[in-house]
């Protein structure tokens with residue numbers, strides 16, 4: 592087994608477990624106790640100078656940044672299924688919404704929740720209403736971002752959306768809730784949730 596995920600169940604690493612379950616490659620979890628500062632240990636900083644989770648190690652490859660991990664896993668282990676091939680026109684939409692999650696939804700929702708002051712023309716995440724309209728345009732009237740074809744972009748973009756809805760950081764528009772529920776029905780997501788819960792229990796953590 593060569594894939595190791597540096598993991599804590601109450602971190603973004605929990606979403607990477609979903610990515611791994613969708614991909615279906617064998618992996619192991621290495622618990623990093625972020626509540627005790629274990630993510631700032633020299634051996635973890637050597638892998639990710641940010642001192643943050645998740646970190647994925649696959650043989651000689653080290654990947655950080657949740658969205659990058661998803662794209663890496665899909666290209667490496669599921670090209671043509673979870674990732675459209677480079678010559679497939681659907682790859683444009685796939686990449687577009689995969690990057691939209693960390694570069695627009697995350698900071699945009701955070702900016703609103705924390706009342707940041709910024710100029711919308713200068714901030715990459717723009718204004719909140721445009722962001723909501725863009726999210727709606729990506730999913731309204733279709734099952735997944737690529738139509739009826741589920742992809743890793745749904746894990747990245749949809750996982751962010753589910754997190755933001757869960758913590759009331761995004762308006763619960765009907766299209767968002769319906770999409771989120773569709774994703775919640777995926778067996779891979781359910782397996783990931785069970786695995787994350789099992790790790791939490793093993794370490795005496797309360798969800």
Ligand SMILES: N[C@@H](CCC(=O)N[C@@H](CS)C(=O)NCC(=O)O)C(=O)O
Nearest residue numbers: 602603625642643644645656657658
């Ligand atoms: N941009 C990174 C964010 C990673 C991140 O902020 N991870 C949090 C947990 S969800 C963390 O490790 N926080 C501990 C810290 O910063 O001390 C990603 O998408 O993976």
